[in-house]
Amino acid sequence: MNRIISLLLIFSLLLFSSCKNGVKDNENKSPENMDSKVALVILGTIQDGGSPHIACDEDCCADLFENPDKNRRVASVGVVDFENNKKYLFDATPDMTEQMKMLKNFADPASSETPDGIFLTHAHIGHYTGLMYLGKEAMSSDNVPVYAMPLMKKFLENNGPWDMLVENENIKITELHNERGVKLTENIEVIPFYVPHRDEYSETVGYKISGPDKKVLFIPDIDKWDKWDKDIKEEIGKVDYAIVDGTFYSGEELDTRDISEIPHPFIIESMEKFEELPQNEREKVMFIHFNHTNPVINRDSPEAKEVMKQGFRLAEINDVLEL
Numbered sequence: 001m002n003r004i005i006s007l008l009l010i011f012s013l014l015l016f017s018s019c020k021n022g023v024k025d026n027e028n029k030s031p032e033n034m035d036s037k038v039a040l041v042i043l044g045t046i047q048d049g050g051s052p053h054i055a056c057d058e059d060c061c062a063d064l065f066e067n068p069d070k071n072r073r074v075a076s077v078g079v080v081d082f083e084n085n086k087k088y089l090f091d092a093t094p095d096m097t098e099q100m101k102m103l104k105n106f107a108d109p110a111s112s113e114t115p116d117g118i119f120l121t122h123a124h125i126g127h128y129t130g131l132m133y134l135g136k137e138a139m140s141s142d143n144v145p146v147y148a149m150p151l152m153k154k155f156l157e158n159n160g161p162w163d164m165l166v167e168n169e170n171i172k173i174t175e176l177h178n179e180r181g182v183k184l185t186e187n188i189e190v191i192p193f194y195v196p197h198r199d200e201y202s203e204t205v206g207y208k209i210s211g212p213d214k215k216v217l218f219i220p221d222i223d224k225w226d227k228w229d230k231d232i233k234e235e236i237g238k239v240d241y242a243i244v245d246g247t248f249y250s251g252e253e254l255d256t257r258d259i260s261e262i263p264h265p266f267i268i269e270s271m272e273k274f275e276e277l278p279q280n281e282r283e284k285v286m287f288i289h290f291n292h293t294n295p296v297i298n299r300d301s302p303e304a305k306e307v308m309k310q311g312f313r314l315a316e317i318n319d320v321l322e323l
Helices: 002-018 096-107 125-134 150-158 162-167 232-237 267-273 302-309
Strands: 038-044 076-081 086-090 117-119 144-148 171-175 182-185 188-194 205-210 215-219 241-245 285-288 320-322
Touching: 038 096, 076 096, 086 096, 086 182, 086 188, 096 125, 125 150, 125 162, 144 150, 150 162, 150 171, 162 171, 232 241, 267 285, 267 302
Parallel strands: 086 117, 117 144, 144 171, 215 241, 241 285
Antiparallel strands: 038 076, 038 320, 076 086, 182 188, 188 205, 205 215
8 A cells, every 4th residue: 555655646747747737748848859940039028127126025035135046037938949040039028148058058058149130129128128248348249139019120220228228239220111021941830910008108019920740829918908909819829829917916906006008918908808719719819018017927826726627837937839
């Protein structure tokens, strides 16, 4: 009897270690054991301000100042074409130093440090300020390709210190256009599309990223789904994965700020909107861009368990999606 109990315990531990959040643990997944020529890797999951958050003295941050969690990096993804040895970064975050290294090591540790392209979504601090590390004070890079929409391009070219990156040829900006695809390699196409958001300095876009076999929707920042001129449920049906804004779980997190000023779709609102989707469609949805107050960051929280119970996914650093 003791032998049977021991075997069952070992089996349970193995099962737990191979899965988390109801999906396969891809942390050690490498090109050698993947079937696809292209893969997307999650490089960060946290909202612009990071976690711990500046000046935060709440329980969600208290221990993190003395005991930082290296996996709490600002939301970003990388896309790699293994066949052509090309790698692309989506959003230049304040954590770009570590994220560039992560992407290089995932693609090919012997490859160059810099991505073959950086795609920007908009001009909020968590999505473009990592470009500063390409400047003279840090890497002093040489014409790193940066892809940006017209207003985002104009903002970088006409405002310091970003204009120095252009003047010193640390970056070379390629202008993108709404719904117009960019063919990066024979295996990767990227299509930007407008989404509603606070556009103080630039427009805001999401991206549809297509590999040889699968497509992913990447929308880290958006206002309420009903403000968009597209139906998010229809857009989910057109892709294989949908990595979408999960900044806040609910309005209960925001007891010190006017909620109308930060109108992201709450995860509870998104789940309600998606409740009629069949299970195979729900499994496509992966929430990302978690505010430091969001309880789903703790995967043992009731809120995180509820998201997974309803068949949705929570992005985790190093998760890999084959495209």
